[in-house]
Amino acid sequence: MTINYRAEVDKRKDAMMEDLFSLLRINSERDDSKADKEHPFGPGPVKALEHFLAMAERDGYKTRNIDNYAGDFEFGQGDEVLGIFAHLDVVPAGSGWDTDPYEPTIKDGKLYARGSSDDKGPTMAAYYALKIIKELGLPTSKKVRFIVGTDEESGWGDMDYYFANNGLKDPDFGFAPDAEFPIINGEKGNITEYLHFAGENSGAFKLLSFTGGLRENMVPESATAVFTSDSNLADLQEKLNAFVAEEPVTAELSDDKGQFSLTVYGKSAHGMSPFAGINGATFLAKFLNQFDFDGAAKDYLRIAGEVLHEDFYAKNLGLAIVDEKMGELTMNAGVFAFDAASEDNTIALNFRYPQGTDAQTLKAGLDKLQGPSKVSLSEHEHTPHYVPMEDELVSTLLAVYERQTGLKGHEQIIGGGTFGRLLKRGVAFGAMFPGYTNTMHQANEFADVEDLYRAAAIYAEAIYELIK
Known part of the structure; x- marks a missing residue:
């Protein structure tokens, strides 16, 4: 069975962008001045978490909110679990913006908003990739657990709490859609x-x-x-x-x-x-x-x-x-x-x-x-982290990237820290493409809209190759 993943993304482009806009409009900066038992990192991250989980429930997933620290849902059947780790919190918008950082604006094919590239845009691309697999009814031999955190940009207290309190065995392998292609299989301490x-x-x-x-x-x-x-x-x-x-x-x-x-x-x-x-x-x-x-x-x-x-x-x-x-x-x-x-x-x-x-x-x-x-x-x-090129996770992701783009895949090691390092067999995979302009943590942060659609197609094929 041959699947045109990009065509499947194109069928859902408007819905994907509508869901992304609604998420980007939520100011999910950490605010310790308003933190309490119900809002461990302030009200903004909780609002984003609740919004995302409601969206997943709308699409037929059974979701879990782990005490407003993180949330998850699962898809598929099997003993092995692929973890997809994304985050909904953002760094402070700061000053110097030409647009309202919390009113998404598309100009010349670029989507301007805080979180558009780090990490709400890539999160939505991965979410819609899994949605394609679900809606096509593709058979699976492994589970996918989609996990969203709310404190990635600060102390990772969300994931500390999640792993201690979620009650399930850890995913066996996974990736974070929170960096760049072709892959990030190594991260500095x-x-x-x-x-x-x-x-x-x-x-x-x-x-x-x-x-x-x-x-x-x-x-x-x-x-x-x-x-x-x-x-x-x-x-x-x-x-x-x-x-x-x-x-x-x-x-x-x-x-x-x-x-x-x-x-x-x-x-x-x-x-x-x-x-x-x-x-x-x-x-x-x-x-x-x-x-x-x-x-x-x-x-x-x-x-x-x-x-x-x-x-x-x-x-x-x-x-x-x-x-x-x-x-x-x-x-x-x-x-x-x-x-x-x-x-x-x-x-x-x-x-x-x-x-x-x-x-x-x-x-x-x-x-x-x-x-x-x-x-x-x-x-x-976080100590230095590395997954070898010969690991099946790395080789599979790179093979999908090469098929989808026609570009040669290669390993990359970065100074940034992503949720990919939460697992021994964990990497970061996309969503930014080679040659992109990095505006993460800066004023006028943007994501190229076409790149988000391209990333969703890559994620869809990659997820299915890992769990089929």
């Missing part, structure tokens, strides 16, 4: 480490606060410092104008009765590719370093503006490492929080590291820094 500083400071300049960054896995698009000074606004503005003329940033400076507020604007990017962004926080610190700060503030600004500034590979920290298969370690200085009244101010450093090092080795290097009072580690660490 991922750990966030925190530099801690005291807050008391004095001098001709006194730092009252320094804030920047929305998530540890995002390059800070902007940062703001509030400080007092014996200088005047005109002198500071002149120095700022000269700085901005030489650097790829913009800035705003104001004075409120001797209390200055300075914001520097850069460009956000995904934390796995810090070199693709412009870190507003480290540029802000670089500018402030020329002034007479003292104490903890001086250390904080020196570390941020000199040591960490554009140190994407942690060379200044003495932590640079390159692995032949997995490539180089990268570091994103992602979240900055300084308050003069606090005794515990932090800089969050998100490391994506290859084989050959580990979190404790990185910490030992950071412990040597002069200035921070201590170094601590995130509770959540």
